[in-house]
Amino acid sequence: MNVKKWFGLFFLWGFTVCAQAKPVQVAVAANFSKPMQSLVTEFEKDYNYQIALSFGSSGKFYAQIKQGAPYELFFSADQAKPEVLQLEGLVVAESRFTYAIGRLVLWTVRHDFANKIEMKLKSRAFNKLAIANPKLAPYGAASLQVLNHLRLIDDTQAKWVRGENIAQTYQFVHSGNADLGFVALSQLLGRNNMTEGFYWLVPDNMHLPIKQDVVLLKRAGNSQGAKTFLDFIHTEKAQTIIAQYGYLTPDGGQE
Template sequence: MRIRSPQLAVTALASLFTLNIAWADEVQVAVAANFTAPIQAIAQDFEKDTGHKLIAAYGATGQFYAQIKNGAPFEVFLAADDSTPAKLEQEHAIVPGSRFTYAIGTLALWSAKPGYVDDHGEVLKRSAYQHLAIANPKTAPYGLAATQVLDKLHLTEATRGKIVEGQNITQAYQFVSTGNAEVGFVALSQIYKDGQVASGSAWIVPSTLHEPIRQDAVILEKGKDNPAAKALVEYLKGPKAAALIKSYGYEI
């Protein structure tokens, strides 16, 4: 009978543990505010399935662009548009070939009050509300889409004095959810659960009223040597992440 040395067994276990730690990495991700809930859900599965850990920061796409250009330590960028990642690609600030569309966003007009917003957004034409929340159109693609909708509906002038701007789509949502604005344009993903609007009332804005909200992801230069960055991008392209993204009201 062969007797295995306890010391040898401990050494082997320690080596295995060391290899596992070396294999598991962290990835720093800049995430567009509208994608907060989906990426938090994806992060749990990603860590469980790959061993890598996702560390996310949330904000407006335009603000992230400025931070990235100023040397922020992000390794992957999940933007709320396709133009900002394309710009970074032109500036040679990403890993070549890493840019892809991970989601197509949907805009919604929402009120925390049940029955306040009708199915066709006619509430916008009434003068009953005092405040209309949108994200900053200069830095947040969902805010830009909101201004395009108002323009298409010929409501830009009529709503000019009612608009309150959030720094990003999360702040626009907070204005409405707290009652500081009776109604506002938000990302459908913020109010969507189990295939329906979870609370309040909403009009899902037809995509014909604004430019497509194509949301692109890239691996940034700082993530070119990080296996977790590449693993995250591949994971986002997989069926498990796709199903979860769709469950929040996005298209793929």
């Protein structure tokens, strides 16, 4: 083999290795952080790709993607933002699907609120109520729907503290800066279903379903890693992990 040909093959091999080694950039709604970390752990055991995760509010990610942020996959906390991105031509055709259906809970770490959470909310017998920003976070929008359903918006609004996303809302309650807070069930449950504090699972009829969609962004191009990870989310293993963290899965199942 002549030197030029050998050098060309070596260069191609090196380029391929570098391309494969580049992590897949994934934007993930804050409520899905725990299950996503578990999903990535299992995925990287079986596949020769690495996943780089960024967590935050779906609204912020939407704005960043519009501005050219280098994400390849976007796991939103709603359906609306992925749908708009698709309409705007920023999504690979037919890549969008619902990966999870969220459950909303009202949470407290106060022991004297145990078994009284719903009553404390309805009687306004609390100091501060934490909710995620409804303009940025779908769980915040669902929280407002619950308060509206219970006719509590006017009577409780002065007590609200707003988090930029559901993770910040969690911190308000965890730190004691709010007596109560609307958070995602997944933030409280791990695979062993143990949780700190106490929660009331909000009935589904009090808010619209929190269907969460994922999309493959066009900037991912032909990223085989991104496509493989998206395929993995459809597997029984991935769906089982998602259900273990308190989500309903698209087929209606839950652990």
